[in-house]
Amino acid sequence: xxxxxxxxxxxxxxxxxxxxxxxxxxxxxxxxxxxxxxxxxxxxxxxxxxxxxxxxxxxxxxxxxxxxxxxxxxxxxxxxxxxxxxxxxxxxxxxxxxxxxxxxxxxxxxxxxxxxxxxxxxxxxxxxxxxxxxxxxxxxxxxxxxxxxxxxxxxxxxxxxxxxxxxxxxxxxxxxxxxxxxxxxxxxxxxxxxxxxxxxxxxxxxxxxxxxxxxxxxxxxxxxxxxxxxxxxxxxxxxxxxxxxxxxxxxxxxxxxxxxx
Amino acid sequence: xxxxxxxxxxxxxxxxxxxxxxxxxxxxxxxxxxxxxxxxxxxxxxxxxxxxxxxxxxxxxxxxxxxxxxxxxxxxxxxxxxxxxxxxxxxxxxxxxxxxxxxxxxxxxxxxxxxxxxxxxxxxxxxxxxxxxxxxxxxxxxxxxxxxxxxxxxxxxxxxxxxxxxxxxxxxxxxxxxxxxxxxxxxxxxxxxxxxxxxxxxxxxxxxxxxxxxxxxxxxxxxxxxxxxxxxxxxxxxxxxxxxxxxxxxxxxxxxxxxxx
Numbered sequence: 001x002x003x004x005x006x007x008x009x010x011x012x013x014x015x016x017x018x019x020x021x022x023x024x025x026x027x028x029x030x031x032x033x034x035x036x037x038x039x040x041x042x043x044x045x046x047x048x049x050x051x052x053x054x055x056x057x058x059x060x061x062x063x064x065x066x067x068x069x070x071x072x073x074x075x076x077x078x079x080x081x082x083x084x085x086x087x088x089x090x091x092x093x094x095x096x097x098x099x100x101x102x103x104x105x106x107x108x109x110x111x112x113x114x115x116x117x118x119x120x121x122x123x124x125x126x127x128x129x130x131x132x133x134x135x136x137x138x139x140x141x142x143x144x145x146x147x148x149x150x151x152x153x154x155x156x157x158x159x160x161x162x163x164x165x166x167x168x169x170x171x172x173x174x175x176x177x178x179x180x181x182x183x184x185x186x187x188x189x190x191x192x193x194x195x196x197x198x199x200x201x202x203x204x205x206x207x208x209x210x211x212x213x214x215x216x217x218x219x220x221x222x223x224x225x226x227x228x229x230x231x232x233x234x235x236x237x238x239x240x241x242x243x244x245x246x247x248x249x250x251x252x253x254x255x256x257x258x259x260x261x
Numbered sequence: 262x263x264x265x266x267x268x269x270x271x272x273x274x275x276x277x278x279x280x281x282x283x284x285x286x287x288x289x290x291x292x293x294x295x296x297x298x299x300x301x302x303x304x305x306x307x308x309x310x311x312x313x314x315x316x317x318x319x320x321x322x323x324x325x326x327x328x329x330x331x332x333x334x335x336x337x338x339x340x341x342x343x344x345x346x347x348x349x350x351x352x353x354x355x356x357x358x359x360x361x362x363x364x365x366x367x368x369x370x371x372x373x374x375x376x377x378x379x380x381x382x383x384x385x386x387x388x389x390x391x392x393x394x395x396x397x398x399x400x401x402x403x404x405x406x407x408x409x410x411x412x413x414x415x416x417x418x419x420x421x422x423x424x425x426x427x428x429x430x431x432x433x434x435x436x437x438x439x440x441x442x443x444x445x446x447x448x449x450x451x452x453x454x455x456x457x458x459x460x461x462x463x464x465x466x467x468x469x470x471x472x473x474x475x476x477x478x479x480x481x482x483x484x485x486x487x488x489x490x491x492x493x494x495x496x497x498x499x500x501x502x503x504x505x506x507x508x509x510x511x512x513x514x515x516x517x518x519x520x521x522x
Contacts, residue, residue, distance in 0.1 A: 090441050193356060195355040195357070
């Protein structure tokens with residue numbers, strides 16, 4: 001399914017609303033304990049999701065909603081919006097402007113539209129099936145990278161892998177040009193503009209990954225699980241995004257080898 | 262020695278000039294191989310340092326200069342400027358707005374003024390002996406964090422540690438609330454505004470660390486090598502920066518324990 005102009009407009013309006021709220025909360029009360037129930041990150045998270053759910057109910061009343069904070073409404077609908085108000089809460093908490101709001105539209109469980117919005121730097125990626133991904137309104141394009149030895153690899157942090165996954169990941173680290181850490185959803189936006197060649201992660205939930213594949217794929221890249229399958233609502237949460245399909249194949253092959261313990 | 266108003270004005274002028282150049286080069290030609298001699302990062306690095314050296318020669322002709330790209334002039338002078346045009350070149354190359362220009366003024370080898378400038382987000386930290394650190398012109402203050410169990414730890418990437426250092430670092434990781442990765446100099450700016458409690462790194466050169474201690478210390482924090490000594494031109498490059506002196510002591514004690522192999 002190709003998202004309509006109305007879907008794209010709603011996605012942009014949702015991202016605008018989220019950014020306005022997050023800019024108000026960012027770096028306020030850094031002193032406060034972040035696990036307290038009324039911490040700034042929790043407050044901002046809930047305020048964004050509540051507002052976005054109101055907007056969806058008003059403008060697209062038949063659509064379903066899956067939100068990180070307030071759960072699911074009509075999750076079985078043909079069209080379902082997926083909301084992650086703050087992807088990268090640790091970045092938000094520590095004052096790093098690399099967190100993002102993630103928005104996706106699922107059609108029968110498959111993401112057909114995705115937005116990654118970083119409201120402090122002012123970076124918005126919008127990917128929609130059938131059209132080129134836009135970065136701040138201009139077409140985005142991945143980088144050519146024919147071989148893994150030339151690739152820039154990234155992941156948020158190695159602590160998110162299981163021990164077995166980490167051994168597989170480290171084999172890729174040994175082969176690439178260099179590895180950078182940190183960035184959550186922002187890394188996938190950087191794949192779409194040719195800054196990063198490969199992102200490898202695991203443990204992603206539907207609200208973490210649904211927005212990412214449309215952005216990466218619409219910029220000419222590839223995004224699958226570690227077995228090479230498209231990501232959907234039933235995915236386990238392991239993911240590889242690559243700018244160049246040749247490097248993607250190399251990475252999947254290395255991840256699939258049994259680690260020597 | 263307390264830096265004069267003229268020193269502070271020159272530091273700000275240098276950061277302004279660097280930011281103007283870096284904003285022009287950021288995210289241009291991401292496609293290009295970053296190791297080529299005329300790569301965008303190399304071009305930007307050299308253009309900034311050449312311009313800053315010209316400005317220092319014109320406005321403070323007796324001062325020495327140590328630059329990452331073009332080496333030392335009058336490094337034995339009483340007052341020496343230290344320039345790192347782009348700290349975090351991998352961040353710059355991949356399009357992450359967390360790199361920074363680092364500027365320091367050494368008095369007899371000891372940093373008395375430091376600037377961390379992130380020109381894309383628009384974050385400038387200026388620390389000068391005898392005055393509070395300023396973040397975008399307003400006094401910056403570290404976070405209270407009495408115990409390591411509540412601390413937010415950060416480092417650029419574990420690949421920068423030796424194996425022995427990594428074992429020591431991992432013992433700290435096990436004790437803190439959470440660990441985030443990435444950020445280079447930007448992490449130390451976040452310590453100064455209370456976003457991060459502890460940064461642990463090693464392998465820093467004089468142009469990497471000279472600007473950092475004045476920023477952290479002027480915001481109420483502590484920054485030393487792993488043995489608790491002040492950082493100066495002769496330091497080996499291992500560093501710990503903490504917002505709260507109590508946590509700093511805990512971290513130094515853990516790093517000092519012999520790892521059990």
